[in-house]
Amino acid sequence: MSKEFKPTEYKLQSVNTSKQFDDAGWTLDAPDEKEHTLIRAIYAKKQIEVKDETHGIYRFADWLPIHKTLEGSSAPVTYKSEGLAKHLGLSNLYITFSGYWPEKGANFVTGSFKETEAFSVGGRLNSNEKKVLVVASAGNTARAFARVCSDNDIPLLLCVPEDNLNALWFGTAIKDCVKLVVTKSGSDYFDAIHLSNLACQLDGFIPEGGAKNVARRDGMATTVLSAVHEIGKIPDYYFQAVGSGTGAIAAWEANIRLIEDGRFGNNKMKLMVSQNEPFVPIHDAWKADSRAMLPLEDNLARNQVEEIIAKVLSNRKPPYPIIGGLYDAMKDAGGDVLLANNDELEVAGKLFEELEGNDIHPAAAVATSTLIKAVNDGTVKKDDLIMLNITGGGEEKFKRENDIIYLKPKHVFDITPDVETVKDILDKLF
Numbered sequence: 062m063s064k065e066f067k068p069t070e071y072k073l074q075s076v077n078t079s080k081q082f083d084d085a086g087w088t089l090d091a092p093d094e095k096e097h098t099l100i101r102a103i104y105a106k107k108q109i110e111v112k113d114e115t116h117g118i119y120r121f122a123d124w125l126p127i128h129k130t131l132e133g134s135s136a137p138v139t140y141k142s143e144g145l146a147k148h149l150g151l152s153n154l155y156i157t158f159s160g161y162w163p164e165k166g167a168n169f170v171t172g173s174f175k176e177t178e179a180f181s182v183g184g185r186l187n188s189n190e191k192k193v194l195v196v197a198s199a200g201n202t203a204r205a206f207a208r209v210c211s212d213n214d215i216p217l218l219l220c221v222p223e224d225n226l227n228a229l230w231f232g233t234a235i236k237d238c239v240k241l242v243v244t245k246s247g248s249d250y251f252d253a254i255h256l257s258n259l260a261c262q263l264d265g266f267i268p269e270g271g272a273k274n275v276a277r278r279d280g281m282a283t284t285v286l287s288a289v290h291e292i293g294k295i296p297d298y299y300f301q302a303v304g305s306g307t308g309a310i311a312a313w314e315a316n317i318r319l320i321e322d323g324r325f326g327n328n329k330m331k332l333m334v335s336q337n338e339p340f341v342p343i344h345d346a347w348k349a350d351s352r353a354m355l356p357l358e359d360n361l362a363r364n365q366v367e368e369i370i371a372k373v374l375s376n377r378k379p380p381y382p383i384i385g386g387l388y389d390a391m392k393d394a395g396g397d398v399l400l401a402n403n404d405e406l407e408v409a410g411k412l413f414e415e416l417e418g419n420d421i422h423p424a425a426a427v428a429t430s431t432l433i434k435a436v437n438d439g440t441v442k443k444d445d446l447i448m449l450n451i452t453g454g455g456e457e458k459f460k461r462e463n464d465i466i467y468l469k470p471k472h473v474f475d476i477t478p479d480v481e482t483v484k485d486i487l488d489k490l491f
């Protein structure tokens with residue numbers, strides 16, 4: 062199944078101590094370090110050689126921590142905007158599109174940049190790994206991992222809130238190596254994460270690792286690699302909607318590598334990340350100049366998450382405080398946390414479709430809306446070099462062009478099940 066591929070050479074490094082070590086296969090933390098820190102991949106090749114489009118996302122394999130490639134990937138596509146750029150009076154607006162838009166060369170059949178993570182994480186996974194990979198998601202990540210693991214015969218347990226089941230749409234059937242379980246209606250992403258943590262306490266399961274997995278971050282970093290490869294320069298501004306902020310951390314890390322590469326400039330892109338009002342915990346922590354997330358009452362958080370349209374932006378425990386996380390990224394690179402409410406994101410989404418020619422995910426519409434506001438209030442200037450990360454799109458287009466089927470859950474768990482119940486059910490499933 063996997064093409065002949067020479068494994069990428071890399072070491073891992075603690076962001077906190079800079080200590081380097083080998084990847085033991087699925088290392089997620091710095092060995093023997095007490096402080097909570099992200100680890101980073103340090104690639105042997107300092108100047109990236111980008112391969113042609115036929116390699117899909119693996120055209121960026123020099124900077125992916127992988128030892129094999131999987132079938133069916135697409136790389137993000139970057140192009141210079143005409144419609145939206147003219148409307149906003151911008152002379153250097155570049156759109157990086159990770160979604161379904163075959164006419165532009167983007168073939169993400171699950172419609173979001175979460176596919177970049179799934180192809181990178183799957184490429185890191187040892188082929189002899191017998192354990193079941195566990196992924197918790199509010200929707201797009203689950204869809205991406207389900208598709209990629211199904212197409213490449215990788216055993217996967219997906220934990221998703223029941224209210225997000227409509228996100229589990231596919232163009233073709235998902236194989237039985239992928240099992241979906243949900244936390245019952247009224248629960249959110251946080252509860253799905255809790256369920257996945259219980260599963261990972263059991264023998265035979267391994268956590269995908271989320272932001273701690275270098276493969277996940279460096280997969281997402283391909284959006285920036287795509288942009289800089291197309292533009293030839295590191296942009297001034299990076300716009301992205303965030304739930305966990307992992308994409309923005311990844312963008313910052315890619316930026317650091319691109320500076321070391323030496324061919325694309327020395328600047329750090331300002332990280333203009335955005336959230337969907339009223340659920341804005343990263344915004345609140347950033348504005349309070351706090352590394353720690355501010356206290357947020359569970360029920361209030363759940364109600365806010367019910368209100369927002371961009372449900373994928375509903376992470377209550379983002380990797381913001383951790384060393385090397387979003388707080389550090391934004392302090393180092395500069396930037397801001399911007400907001401869009403439901404009405405604003407809907408207007409922005411329609412405008413994008415009208416001016417650029419494809420539908421976009423509500424989360425990407427949040428980013429678009431905040432770009433529009435940043436232009437209108439003078440935060441960004443006419444000639445600034447801007448990367449707008451359209452993290453998902455073409456979903457409606459894909460659904461128009463394909464017959465859609467939905468993946469059904471194998472079990473509905475209570476909002477906070479105990480570990481024994483989880484063990485009983487999973488024993489039966491696997």
Ligand SMILES: Cc1ncc(COP(=O)(O)O)c(C=O)c1O
Pocket residue numbers: 173174175201202302303304305306307308309373374422424425452453
């Ligand atoms: C389409 C889309 N955009 C943005 C995000 C936020 O990504 P991050 O994990 O970088 O916060 C998500 C997360 O699921 C997403 O699906």
